[in-house]
Amino acid sequence: MNIKKAYYYLFYWLYKLAMTGAIKSLSRFYATLAMLVLELWFVGSFYNYYTIFIDRHSSLEVKSPQVLAFFVGIMTLNYYAFMHTDKWKEYAAEFDQWPKNKNRKGLIIVICVIAIIISNLIFSFYLMSQIDWQKINNWNNP
Secondary structure: OOHHHHHHHHHHHHHHHHOOOOOHHHHHHHHHHHHHHHHHHHHHHHHHHHHHHOOOOOOOOOOOHHHHHHHHHHHHHHHHHHHHOOHHHHHHHHHHHOOHHHHHHHHHHHHHHHHHHHHHHHHHHHHHHOOOHHHHHHHHOO
16 A cells, blocks of 8 residues: 555544544544644654754744744645545545455554554653753753
């Protein structure tokens, strides 16, 4: 399975989960929002690792052009992949045709990927909490 198909498969399962909710007409929106959150958490954890291991003096503000450009880029990608066209529905129809056993294995992989992203983010924040930031800031400004 290529990355594009895996991306659509993750969305497919998030969409199916959202379809179990009360407002089924917003399921595609909720699934797209969940994809955005997972992507931001994934990239955010790597930024934390960068800050911990490479450049402890880096600072990235939410309003900075880099963050806004990245956020707009991810939102644009998700919009065109899931909201603007119905290309994802072709993949969803294909995934619905898969044997039950294959879909069950895929669901387990999706759950593991989501758990890894969340665990990775939590672990990166844990590592950041172990650093004495006051000492680093005082080292720069004697």
